[in-house]
Amino acid sequence: MTKCFTTPRFTLALMLALxxxxxxxxxxxxxxxxxxxxxxxxAVEGDDGGLTGSVSDENEWQDLGIAIxxxxxxxxVPTQTNAGSTAQLGQAISQVIxxxxxxxxxxxxxxxxxxxxxxxxxxxxxxYASWSGRGADMLVQGYVKAGADGQLTVGCYLYDISLxxxxxxxxxxxxxxxxxxxxxxxxxxxxxxxxxxxxFFDSKIAYIAETGPKGRRMKRLAIMDSDGANHRYLTSxxxxxLTPRYSPDYSKILYLSYLNGQPSIYSYDLATDRQxxxxxxxxxxxxxxxxxxxxxxxxxxxxxxxxxxxxxxxxGGGTPQKLTNGPGINIxxxxxxxxxxxxxxxxxxxxxxxxxxxxxGTGQRRISFFGGRAATPEWSPRGDQIAFTHIAGDxxxxxxxxxxxxxxxxxxSWQDEAPTWSPNGRIIQxxxxxxxxxxASIWQVxxxxxxxxxxxxxxxxxxxxxxxxxx
Amino acid sequence: MPAPVKLGTLLLLSxxxxxxxxxxxxxxxxxxxxxxxTSSTDTGQLGAAVPGSQADFVQIMAGQDTIYFDTDRYDIxxxxxxxxxxxxxxxxxxxAKRATVEGHSDERGTREYNIALGERRANAAKxxxxxxxxxxSRLSTVSYGKERPVALGSDQxxxxxxxxAVTVTID
Numbered sequence: 019m020t021k022c023f024t025t026p027r028f029t030l031a032l033m034l035a036l037x038x039x040x041x042x043x044x045x046x047x048x049x050x051x052x053x054x055x056x057x058x059x060x061a062v063e064g065d066d067g068g069l070t071g072s073v074s075d076e077n078e079w080q081d082l083g084i085a086i087x088x089x090x091x092x093x094x095v096p097t098q099t100n101a102g103s104t105a106q107l108g109q110a111i112s113q114v115i116x117x118x119x120x121x122x123x124x125x126x127x128x129x130x131x132x133x134x135x136x137x138x139x140x141x142x143x144x145x146y147a148s149w150s151g152r153g154a155d156m157l158v159q160g161y162v163k164a165g166a167d168g169q170l171t172v173g174c175y176l177y178d179i180s181l182x183x184x185x186x187x188x189x190x191x192x193x194x195x196x197x198x199x200x201x202x203x204x205x206x207x208x209x210x211x212x213x214x215x216x217x218f219f220d221s222k223i224a225y226i227a228e229t230g231p232k233g234r235r236m237k238r239l240a241i242m243d244s245d246g247a248n249h250r251y252l253t254s255x256x257x258x259x260l261t262p263r264y265s266p267d268y269s270k271i272l273y274l275s276y277l278n279g280q281p282s283i284y285s286y287d288l289a290t291d292r293q294x295x296x297x298x299x300x301x302x303x304x305x306x307x308x309x310x311x312x313x314x315x316x317x318x319x320x321x322x323x324x325x326x327x328x329x330x331x332x333x334g335g336g337t338p339q340k341l342t343n344g345p346g347i348n349i350x351x352x353x354x355x356x357x358x359x360x361x362x363x364x365x366x367x368x369x370x371x372x373x374x375x376x377x378x379g380t381g382q383r384r385i386s387f388f389g390g391r392a393a394t395p396e397w398s399p400r401g402d403q404i405a406f407t408h409i410a411g412d413x414x415x416x417x418x419x420x421x422x423x424x425x426x427x428x429x430x431s432w433q434d435e436a437p438t439w440s441p442n443g444r445i446i447q448x449x450x451x452x453x454x455x456x457x458a459s460i461w462q463v464x465x466x467x468x469x470x471x472x473x474x475x476x477x478x479x480x481x482x483x484x485x486x487x488x489x
Numbered sequence: 490m491p492a493p494v495k496l497g498t499l500l501l502l503s504x505x506x507x508x509x510x511x512x513x514x515x516x517x518x519x520x521x522x523x524x525x526x527t528s529s530t531d532t533g534q535l536g537a538a539v540p541g542s543q544a545d546f547v548q549i550m551a552g553q554d555t556i557y558f559d560t561d562r563y564d565i566x567x568x569x570x571x572x573x574x575x576x577x578x579x580x581x582x583x584x585a586k587r588a589t590v591e592g593h594s595d596e597r598g599t600r601e602y603n604i605a606l607g608e609r610r611a612n613a614a615k616x617x618x619x620x621x622x623x624x625x626s627r628l629s630t631v632s633y634g635k636e637r638p639v640a641l642g643s644d645q646x647x648x649x650x651x652x653x654a655v656t657v658t659i660d
Contacts, residue, residue, distance in 0.1 A: 232641045258636060261601060274604075280631055281604060302608060302632065305601045318601070320608040320632070323563070323616075347605040363602065369561065370602055393599040407599050435599050453643040456596065481600065 082212060085154040086116045086129040089172070090138040090161045097164050098194035107197060108162045111172065114201035115158065115208070118219050118245060122445070123469035124209060128154070141175060146182040154179050158208060168194050174204035176211055186211045198247055199488070206487070216442035219244055220488045223438075223447070224262040224271050225460060227251060228478035232456040235478075239273055239286065244440075244484070246474040252286060261305060261436075264485035265312050265332075271483075272296065272306035272315065283317050297330060297338060305350045308332070309357055309377075316341075316351040316360070327351050327362055329377075341379035352397045352404075353377065354420070361385075361395040361404050361420070372406055374420065385422030394436050399486070400443035403465070407435040407448075415448045415463070428467045436480070441487040447473070449480040541583040546658045549579060556614060558652040560595070563610045565617045573614060576656050577621035588658045590614045592632040593639075595648035600634060607632030614654040 089108035096103050101110035112130035119127040136144070141159045149157050157177040164170055173189040188207045190200050199220055206217030227240040236255040239262055242248060252271070253259050260281075262273035271286040275293075283306045284293045297303055299319055305327075307316040315332045318325050325347040328338040342348035342364070351362040357377060364373050364384075370393045372386040386392035390410030397404055401420070408416040408425070413433045418425040433451040440446070440462075447462040450472075458480040463470040473479070538544035547554060553572035556565070565573065580586060592611030594603040611630035619625045640647035 233638055235636070237636070260604075260636070302604075304604050318605070320605050320612075323609045323612040325605040325608070347602065347609065349601055349605050365561075365602075370599070393602055409598065413597070413599070433597070451596070456638075456641075456643075 080124065081126060082155045083126045083128065083153060084119065084156040084158060084208070085133055085149060085152065086112050086119075086127055086158040087133050088112050088130040088135045089159070090136055090141050092138055092161070092163050095164050097170065097197075098168050099170075099197045101197060104162050104164050107170070108160075111160065111162060111197065111201040111204070112158075114198055114245070114247075115205050118202065118205035119208070121245070121471065123464065125156075125212070141173070144177050146177070146179055149177075149179045156185075156208075156212070158204070160204060162200075164194075165191075170194055170197055170200065172197075172200035172204070174200075174207055176208050198243065198245075202244070215444055217487050218440040218442040218445065221441050222264065222268060222485045222488070223460075224264050224273075224483045224485070225449075225475070225479050226260055226262065226481040227475070228458050228480055229255075235456070237480075239271065240479075241271075242475070249476060252291075261481050261483075263306050263308055263483045265308055266310060266486055267312055268485055268488065272308065274304050274306065296334075297328075299338075307351050307353070309353050310355055311357060316353075318349040318351075320347075325349050327360075329379075339379070341375065342382070348373075350394060352395055354397050355399055355401045359397075359420075361397050363393050363395060370409065372404070372418075372422070385420070386418070386425075387422060388418075388425045396437055396439060398439050398443040399441060403443070405437035405439060405446050407437065415446060417446075417465070426467075428463050428465070429461075429470065434461070436482070438482050438484045440484055447482040447484055449482060451480075541586060543658045543660050546579055546656075550575060550656075554657070555653050555655045557649060558610055558654070560597075560648075560652065561606070563606070563613045565613055569614070570617065573617045574621060577618050577623055580618070580623050580627070580658075583658075586658050587627045587629070588656050589629045589631055590618075591637075591655045591657060592630060593637060593651055593653050593655070594635045595651040596635045596638060596643065597648060598635060600636075604632050604634035607634045610652075610654045614656065618656075 089111050091104040091108050094103050094105040097107055099107055101107045109130055116127045116129060119125050136159055138161055141161050144157055144159060157179055160172060160174040162170060162172050169191050171191050175187045176185045178185050186207055190203050192200050202219035205219040210217050221244045222241060223244060224241050227238045228235050230236045237258045237260060238255040239252040239259040241250050241252060257275050257277040260274040262271050264271055269288055272283055274281050275284050281302045281304055283296045283303045285296050286293050296315060301319050301321045303317045303319050305318040313332055315330050316327055318327050324344045326340055326342045326344060327348050328340050330336060330338045346366045348362060348364045351360045353360055359374055360377055361372060361374050363370055370391040371384050372392045372395045373382055373384050375382040390408055393407045393409060395404050395406040403417045404420055405417050408414050413435050414427050415429045415434045415437045416425055416427045428446060431450055432453045434448050437446045437448045445462055445464050447460055449458050450461050451458050458478045460473040460475060460479040460482045461470060462473060538548050553575045556569035556572050590611040592607030594606050608630060611632055615628045615630050618628060638651045640650035
């Protein structure tokens with residue numbers, strides 16, 4: 019099997035040394051980083067009533083018309099990509115950017131088909147008047163160049179047509195096999211600059227691929243890019259795989275496997291394709307979770323009819339620390355972004371409900387009191403919301419504040435469960451099961467409850483786990 | 490230990506006297522054994538089961554290798570007790586045999602919780618077998634949560650059949 023997950027030979031975001039307009043409108047870029055840095059992280063910590071503030075900014079930027087032209091090149095030469103020559107790659111990159119924005123309901127993108135193709139010099143000197151005549155608010159242009167070493171250099175420029183000004187630019191080097199990442203980086207640059215939000219396109223998703231009849235369905239560990247591209251199966255399907263979680267650095271995936279008959283958590287190393295048991299307990303372990311810094315792993319262990327949550331060092335070794343102590347089933351766990359708290363699920367009250375505790379297990383308290391059952395809580399990377407599965411007849415994806423207030427349904431279907439957050443906390447993926455057939459598919463919806471769509475996967479899909487933005 | 494004759498009679502009459510045996514569990518409208526296989530180990534041919542084999546166990550249990558639960562519950566009711574007593578009798582007859590109790594849930598819940606719930610159900614069945622004298626070292630449990638339904642519909646009847654603990658002996 020060819021390894022798609024080579025260590026990204028990605029030279030950190032060289033800001034392009036270019037003559038041209040100074041980046042007047044840019045938000046104080048950190049040297050070497052093309053995108054505005056996230057500012058939302060932690061800003062709302064402790065603000066439990068932040069719901070309206072975080073979703074009401076459905077403002078005019080969504081309606082911006084953005085023209086995306088075919089990326090130009092200095093020489094049309096073959097590349098080691100599946101897209102073809104540099105000229106073909108230029109078109110493919112523009113198409114990926116347009117799809118990124120369109121599929122997520124962001125802006126009103128047009129092109130690259132049907133738009134004039136800029137020459138390489140025009141990439142940095144757009145004809146504002148003619149674009150204005152076409153009714154575009156924003157213009158995205160760029161170039162792709164192939165280096166002698168097979169590396170690709172991609173530049174990306176965003177122009178404001180009415181202001182006749184460059185808003186931001188970015189440039190990246192990638193191995194040919196990672197060319198789509200350059201397109202996602204450009205999408206992130208545009209999205210962040212225009213919306214003020216943190217980026218999310220250049221990220222990956224681990225999930226469970228499902229095939230076969232309902233009573234004997236094969237469930238395999240699989241990964242893909244955030245747009246469904248670069249799909250790859252990691253396990254053969256001989257042993258049932260469930261509930262994966264990417265490590266924050268994308269080097270490993272924790273998941274549940276029935277490899278030795280008993281459900282147990284394994285760590286899948288993506289560099290070596292080796293798997294190891296995370297804990298030898300003699301009891302079933304399930305529901306693996308990472309701490310935000312990747313140093314800790316939470317798992318749940320069933321024993322004698324009860325289930326409790328434990329914490330161990332991700333590096334291995336050390337004694338597992340038991341964080342909950344019955345009664346009933348205490349399971350899962352999702353860290354707050356600062357790592358200080360854990361939201362989890364417990365049925366100690368008689369039905370599944372959501373609880374919060376400190377990271378050392380102290381201060382346990384229930385936060386869900388709105389009726390029905392509440393399960394699979396996941397803390398937003400922004401800290402201000404908790405996504406979960408609300409069970410009241412049907413299963414629906416919902417969000418609430420970290421104090422349990424402001425509960426809001428985002429979906430309304432027969433069975434939607436297991437939400438996972440986009441790296442910027444603006445979008446939620448989950449899986450939907452069809453009544454009767456039990457066919458599972460991954461969907462996403464944004465925090466406003468809009469732009470619900472199914473993700474393209476080659477076969478049935480469940481248990482999405484969205485990883486962080488890639489460096 | 491309950492008399493087997495009485496159990497057999499109960500079983501025969503269970504279709505007609507749906508109200509008689511079960512305290513809380515929703516009676517299945519269909520007898521469980523025809524059609525669908527009752528567990529993940531499909532033991533196939535009837536008739537010539539080797540005494541003490543899993544095929545023999547399935548044949549003699551006649552559906553009582555499986556007990557059923559209410560939604561979100563894991564308690565052993567009177568109907569379950571009768572089935573487990575019959576299982577314990579068989580296990581007493583073949584003291585070298587080991588068995589695994591497989592716990593399952595219906596599809597109307599979240600995946601991870603249902604694995605824990607299935608474990609709880611399997612554990613309840615195991616504990617009851619142990620209380621009847623089966624050596625705990627002969628019994629193991631495994632939960633498949635909602636991942637291995639035996640009834641494939643999405644209705645109350647199917648869900649009632651899927652909320653189950655199945656005893657499978659190890660050949």
